[in-house]
Amino acid sequence: MSTLHLLSHSxxxxxxxxxxxxxxxxxxxxxxxxxxVYALQAGTAPRAAVERLPEAVSVFALEEDLTARGLEGLxxxxxxxxxxxxxxxxxxxxxxxxxx
Numbered sequence: 001m002s003t004l005h006l007l008s009h010s011x012x013x014x015x016x017x018x019x020x021x022x023x024x025x026x027x028x029x030x031x032x033x034x035x036x037v038y039a040l041q042a043g044t045a046p047r048a049a050v051e052r053l054p055e056a057v058s059v060f061a062l063e064e065d066l067t068a069r070g071l072e073g074l075x076x077x078x079x080x081x082x083x084x085x086x087x088x089x090x091x092x093x094x095x096x097x098x099x100x
Contacts, residue, residue, distance in 0.1 A: 002027040004093035008034035011046035016099045021049055026056035029093055031086065033062040040066075042073050051075055062086065 005024055011017040017039055024030060030053070032039055039046035040061065050059060055077070063080040074080070081089070090096050 001094045002029070003095040003097050004029045004031060004089055006031050006033065006096060006098040007036040007039075008032075009099070010035035011039040011044075017046055017049070020099050021053070024053065024057055026054055029058040029060060029089060031060040031062075031081075031089065033065050033086075035069075037061050037065045037069055037071060040071055040074055040078065047075070051077075060085075060089065 003025075005020050005028060007017060007020060007030070009016055013035075017036070020030070030050070038044075039050055041047055053059065058079065059075065059077055060079045060081050061074075063082055066074070066080055079085075
């Protein structure tokens with residue numbers, strides 16, 4: 001069963017990203033929003049962990065949050081999305097898991 005994993009907290013404040021990455025499986029998606037987009041900062045351990053995900057895991061980030069935080073040099077596999085696509089993804093995956 002495919003799951004869309006939603007993260008919105010900074011990977012530098014707690015271990016939610018690490019916990020999520022241990023459970024994510026092929027066919028799942030990872031959507032970073034809010035301060036979770038800081039996981040994509042170049043040269044950081046969270047970025048390296050995201051880049052090590054299997055190709056069968058899709059990685060998304062809300063473009064509004066990327067822009068607001070001035071993040072550049074993002075991974076090629078990342079799909080930067082608008083809120084309309086966020087809604088589509090929630091319907092596309094069989095389950096949605098918000099890492100609150």
